[in-house]
Amino acid sequence: MLRMHDDAIYATRALEAGALGYLSKASAPEVLLEAIYAVSRGERYPSADVTRNLILATEQSGKSDIESLTPRGFEVLRLLVRGETLKSIGAKLGLSDKTVAHHKSAIR
Numbered sequence: 001m002l003r004m005h006d007d008a009i010y011a012t013r014a015l016e017a018g019a020l021g022y023l024s025k026a027s028a029p030e031v032l033l034e035a036i037y038a039v040s041r042g043e044r045y046p047s048a049d050v051t052r053n054l055i056l057a058t059e060q061s062g063k064s065d066i067e068s069l070t071p072r073g074f075e076v077l078r079l080l081v082r083g084e085t086l087k088s089i090g091a092k093l094g095l096s097d098k099t100v101a102h103h104k105s106a107i108r
Contacts, residue, residue, distance in 0.1 A: 001014050001022050001023070002024075002025060002027075003022070003023075004025045006049045008054050008056070011046060011054055012054065013071075013074070015044070015046070020042070020043070020045065021036075021038065021039045021044065022050050023035055023045075023047040023050065024047060024050060035047065069106070069107065072093070076093070076104065076107065077103075079092065079093075080104065086100045086104065
């Protein structure tokens with residue numbers, strides 16, 4: 001995956017979902033080539049900046065608030081950050097307004 005986010009939560013979720021590589025867009029072109037070769041050999045390849053953030057997140061005691069969200073709660077948070085309304089989030093995710101409001105409450 002090549003993403004603009006180098007936060008540990010995005011990388012962790014991508015790697016847990018089966019991604020073999022995770023690079024931020026700040027990575028140098030040479031790093032992208034290294035990652036392509038490593039992944040083609042079946043190896044995992046998080047870029048150095050992502051690895052640093054993963055290590056820092058691991059060293060923290062306990063989980064951060066965002067890491068304690070369920071996958072659905074994280075999706076609701078992502079849509080809320082984009083400015084979506086509870087009604088539009090419900091429609092996109094196939095949830096009732098009340099369920100989306102519950103996720104919003106849990107996020108707070």
